[in-house]
Amino acid sequence: MDKEMLKLYFIMGSNNTGDRNPEQVLQKALQGGITCFQFREKGQGALPEEEKWKLGRKLKAQCAAFHVPFIVNDDVDMAIRLEADGIHIGQEDDPASKVKERCPARMVIGVSVRTIEEAHQAAADGADYLGVGPMFATDTKEDAKAPVGLEGIRRLRAEGITLPIVGIGGIDASNAADIVEAGADGVSLISAISLADAPEKAARELRSRLNGPTEKQEK
Numbered sequence: 001m002d003k004e005m006l007k008l009y010f011i012m013g014s015n016n017t018g019d020r021n022p023e024q025v026l027q028k029a030l031q032g033g034i035t036c037f038q039f040r041e042k043g044q045g046a047l048p049e050e051e052k053w054k055l056g057r058k059l060k061a062q063c064a065a066f067h068v069p070f071i072v073n074d075d076v077d078m079a080i081r082l083e084a085d086g087i088h089i090g091q092e093d094d095p096a097s098k099v100k101e102r103c104p105a106r107m108v109i110g111v112s113v114r115t116i117e118e119a120h121q122a123a124a125d126g127a128d129y130l131g132v133g134p135m136f137a138t139d140t141k142e143d144a145k146a147p148v149g150l151e152g153i154r155r156l157r158a159e160g161i162t163l164p165i166v167g168i169g170g171i172d173a174s175n176a177a178d179i180v181e182a183g184a185d186g187v188s189l190i191s192a193i194s195l196a197d198a199p200e201k202a203a204r205e206l207r208s209r210l211n212g213p214t215e216k217q218e219k
Helices: 022-032 049-065 077-083 095-103 116-124 149-159 176-181 198-211
Strands: 008-012 035-039 070-073 085-089 108-113 128-134 165-168 186-189
Touching: 008 022, 008 198, 022 035, 022 049, 022 198, 035 049, 035 116, 035 186, 049 070, 070 077, 077 095, 085 095, 085 176, 095 108, 108 116, 116 128, 116 149, 128 149, 149 165, 149 176, 176 186, 176 198, 186 198
Parallel strands: 008 035, 008 186, 035 070, 070 085, 085 108, 108 128, 128 165, 165 186
Antiparallel strands: none
16 A cells, blocks of 8 residues: 555544534545545444445545545445445454455555554554554543553554554644654544644645645645
8 A cells, every 4th residue: 555645644524523514624624635534433423324324425525536545434334335445443343354355455454553462463464554542642532542652653663563554643733743753654633624723724734744735636
């Protein structure tokens, strides 16, 4: 997989945008230069299954117009049904090896990890990239664990983890560059864009801090 897709990895569901339309928020984020999008429709206020699928289909089409990969969180059936570009799974889900058996070979598989042991296991199971975190304290995830911090990324690299890594949890413009400097390939975030007053401006600032001003990606 292309590690560049992890540079600015936006995660969002309809319950992460306040009173704004998630399609409009994603459009602004795409215009601002996000490099990957994960549809995470879960937690309090999440849509029922059929509405979730309808929204996912619309968001996937938006991503396709900007050539931005569309990833589905946790739900393998949904990812297959939507013909997503990838699936992201956690430690409570089936291992990547089993998920790979169900998904088309082209599908990228990301795995959330906190420890060196989890990272080595995910790599052995065939993960394409790792989501490491939470990096810092976060209120977005209801079941968030204790932060691993920048040292968590450094330890993984020191222990020989070579898979692409994206940091997640409590990330915003003030600390995004630190995570890449620690050894990650990019950052993933929710509220720093989804709840920003101007999502396009927020995404553009993040891209600028990560690797210089983004070029317009629209067709």
